[in-house]
Amino acid sequence: MAETVLVTGGAGYIGSHTALALLEAGHDVVVVDNYVNAKPGALADVEDVTGRSITVVDGDARDRKLVEHTMRENGVTAVIHMAALKAVGESVEMPIEYYGNNLESAISTLDAMRAAGVWKFVFSSSATVYGDPESCPIPETASIGATNPYGMTKQMIEVILEDVAASDERWTITSLRYFNPIGAHESGRISEAPIGKPNNLMPMVMDVATGRRDKVMVFGNDWPTVDGTGVRDYIHVMDLVEGHVAALEAMSAQSGYEVYNLGQGRGTSVLELIKAVEDVTGLSIAYEITDRRAGDIAECVADPTRANTELGWKTRRSTADGCRDSWNSQNT
Numbered sequence: 001m002a003e004t005v006l007v008t009g010g011a012g013y014i015g016s017h018t019a020l021a022l023l024e025a026g027h028d029v030v031v032v033d034n035y036v037n038a039k040p041g042a043l044a045d046v047e048d049v050t051g052r053s054i055t056v057v058d059g060d061a062r063d064r065k066l067v068e069h070t071m072r073e074n075g076v077t078a079v080i081h082m083a084a085l086k087a088v089g090e091s092v093e094m095p096i097e098y099y100g101n102n103l104e105s106a107i108s109t110l111d112a113m114r115a116a117g118v119w120k121f122v123f124s125s126s127a128t129v130y131g132d133p134e135s136c137p138i139p140e141t142a143s144i145g146a147t148n149p150y151g152m153t154k155q156m157i158e159v160i161l162e163d164v165a166a167s168d169e170r171w172t173i174t175s176l177r178y179f180n181p182i183g184a185h186e187s188g189r190i191s192e193a194p195i196g197k198p199n200n201l202m203p204m205v206m207d208v209a210t211g212r213r214d215k216v217m218v219f220g221n222d223w224p225t226v227d228g229t230g231v232r233d234y235i236h237v238m239d240l241v242e243g244h245v246a247a248l249e250a251m252s253a254q255s256g257y258e259v260y261n262l263g264q265g266r267g268t269s270v271l272e273l274i275k276a277v278e279d280v281t282g283l284s285i286a287y288e289i290t291d292r293r294a295g296d297i298a299e300c301v302a303d304p305t306r307a308n309t310e311l312g313w314k315t316r317r318s319t320a321d322g323c324r325d326s327w328n329s330q331n332t
């Protein structure tokens with residue numbers, strides 16, 4: 001069934017790719033974004049690449065009336081809620097802003113949905129809810145315990161969603177716990193373009209590759225991992241967003257609350273990622289080993305079995321593909 005999907009935060013990195021995947025799968029897309037971390041141009045490129053148009057509303061997901069009106073006006077049938085502040089380090093310094101924006105936007109969007117009679121909700125959660133995992137790969141049944149305010153906003157919203165789903169059988173709610181998205185659409189037209197200083201590893205590596213910064217800071221080489229640097233599960237953003245389409249399409253046959261990991265199920269260290277970028281670019285990426293960052297963890301790798309079996313979804317792209325497409329998007 002074709003859905004009309006409101007993507008809150010849809011002008012951002014993952015949101016713009018999600019809009020593209022939804023349009024390509026035959027769904028319609030409406031976006032509400034306040035541009036706190038995005039530039040309006042990203043969605044014009046999505047429209048160009050797909051040949052389809054998107055209804056874009058410049059507004060805040062905390063504005064309940066605006067979100068309700070937007071849903072009614074456009075016949076929205078499902079919501080993917082991505083609007084959030086997402087920098088772990090910044091969240092430690094600005095917990096009021098993080099709890100305020102992330103919790104209020106989720107609750108307000110749910111309230112607007114109930115008022116408009118829209119009951120399908122997909123939530124952008126994060127592997128950060130696992131905190132420092134006891135072992136890897138991590139299944140959805142592993143214990144939860146975020147170690148920073150950003151992760152805690154995701155954990156708290158998951159708790160709220162479970163209660164909301166249990167409160168009324170019309171709700172179908174899915175939390176998707178993303179591991180580490182990298183890469184871009186193969187056209188290279190849609191990229192990760194955070195406003196201000198990047199926080200994630202790949203945008204930092206890209207800044208060095210393009211000469212915008214001198215070196216990548218590597219936080220610790222004494223972790224109990226393959227080469228001492230942190231190991232993460234890098235998932236190509238196109239695989240990630242295809243997971244959203246699969247989750248949305250599975251909802252018609254579901255009810256209640258579901259949680260899925262979206263990851264490759266394969267770990268890559270910081271130094272391996274830098275080497276993979278060197279291989280695809282032919283450039284040398286300077287880096288400096290520095291102290292561990294407070295709150296960091298050695299390893300975080302998904303067990304994606306539940307999404308593989310229940311959603312019929314699998315990653316199709318490698319970490320090297322993600323490096324190539326991140327680089328490609330810098331040069332297009």
Ligand SMILES: NC(=O)c1ccc[n+]([C@@H]2O[C@H](COP(=O)([O-])OP(=O)(O)OC[C@H]3O[C@@H](n4cnc5c(N)ncnc54)[C@H](O)[C@@H]3O)[C@@H](O)[C@H]2O)c1
Nearest residue numbers: 009012013014033034035036037038060061083084124126
């Ligand atoms: N990128 C990652 O590594 C990662 C990992 C796990 C989870 N996530 C989650 O996925 C979602 C999307 O992440 P992203 O990487 O695309 O980040 P992003 O910053 O590129 O996108 C978030 C978008 O939300 C918008 N926004 C923020 N608050 C808003 C509000 N109150 N109202 C309207 N718009 C608002 C921003 O302008 C931005 O366009 C977020 O919820 C994030 O927490 C991201």
